[in-house]
Amino acid sequence: MPSNQWKSSFSFEDQHLFPPPTSNRNFDIEGMFWHQDTLFLFTKDRSQPLTGFCRMYKLPAIPGDQVAVYAGQIYLGTTISSARVTAADRHSSSGKIVLLVQERLIVFSNYPGNRFLDGEQTEYGFTTKPGQAEGILFVSANSLYMTEESNNSSRGRLYEIRLRNGSSGN
Numbered sequence: 518m519p520s521n522q523w524k525s526s527f528s529f530e531d532q533h534l535f536p537p538p539t540s541n542r543n544f545d546i547e548g549m550f551w552h553q554d555t556l557f558l559f560t561k562d563r564s565q566p567l568t569g570f571c572r573m574y575k576l577p578a579i580p581g582d583q584v585a586v587y588a589g590q591i592y593l594g595t596t597i598s599s600a601r602v603t604a605a606d607r608h609s610s611s612g613k614i615v616l617l618v619q620e621r622l623i624v625f626s627n628y629p630g631n632r633f634l635d636g637e638q639t640e641y642g643f644t645t646k647p648g649q650a651e652g653i654l655f656v657s658a659n660s661l662y663m664t665e666e667s668n669n670s671s672r673g674r675l676y677e678i679r680l681r682n683g684s685s686g687n
Contacts, residue, residue, distance in 0.1 A: 523580035530584050539565045543572055548605025548616060548653075552631070554578050558585055559605045559616060562593075569593055569600040571616065573634060591634045593618060604653040604663075607633075611658035619650055622661070624680065641680060648673065 532544050541564060548559035558574040569592050574585035594600040598619035607614050614625040614633045621642045628636025648665035651673075655661050659680040667673035 525576075525578075525580050525583055527576055527583040527585050529574065529587075531587050543568065543570065546574075547601075547603045550605055550607040550614075551578055552607055555631070557588070557605070557607075557631075557633070559602050561601045561603060563601075567595070567597065567600060569595055571600070571602045575631075589632065589634045593623070603649075603651050606653050606655050606661070608655035608658050613655070613658060615653055615655065615661065617650055617653040617663065620646065622653070622663075622678065622680075639680075641678070647676065 529544055536542070537544065543560050543562045543564055545561045545563050546558045547561040549556055551557075554577065556576040556578050558576060560572040560574075562568055562570055570590045571593055572590045573588045575588045576583050576585045593602070599621075600618065602616050602618055604617040605615065612626065612628075614628070614636070616623045616625075621640050624639045624641065625633050625636040626639070628634075647663065648671060649668070650663060651666045652664035653661055656677075661678045661680070663676040663678055665673045665676075
């Protein structure tokens with residue numbers, strides 16, 4: 518195996534039933550990024566009823582069997598389009614973190630250590646609702662690319678998003 522490729526499997530430290538009961542289905546990882554030899558994982562809440570929380574886990578970025586350690590959570594909303602995270606990224610220079618949900622971006626900055634969810638939070642609502650938003654990537658500290666999934670009626674699109682100071686539509 519080439520040195521730049523490796524395989525790792527993991528379990529969640531707080532998941533004890535497989536599958537978990539419908540009221541605790543918050544182990545679907547949809548967003549993640551690498552920082553300082555750690556993968557940070559973000560869940561898409563599939564609980565019924567919806568809890569509205571996104572959980573963050575930390576996982577060592579090394580090969581082998583690992584345990585994802587719970588590292589906090591954030592309440593995002595009461596609806597699927599406001600609360601289900603579908604992607605995440607971190608800008609290496611500015612340190613900004615972004616979570617993508619269907620109707621907005623949530624950006625975190627000025628956080629203590631790696632406690633990203635404890636940082637300053639800025640939300641950017643979409644003025645035009647995209648299709649099924651699936652991917653997000655920082656291009657610069659204030660510019661991102663977002664992708665949407667294609668379906669039977671339309672092809673997925675690529676969006677360029679420029680962040681402004683404070684909450685705003687994009």
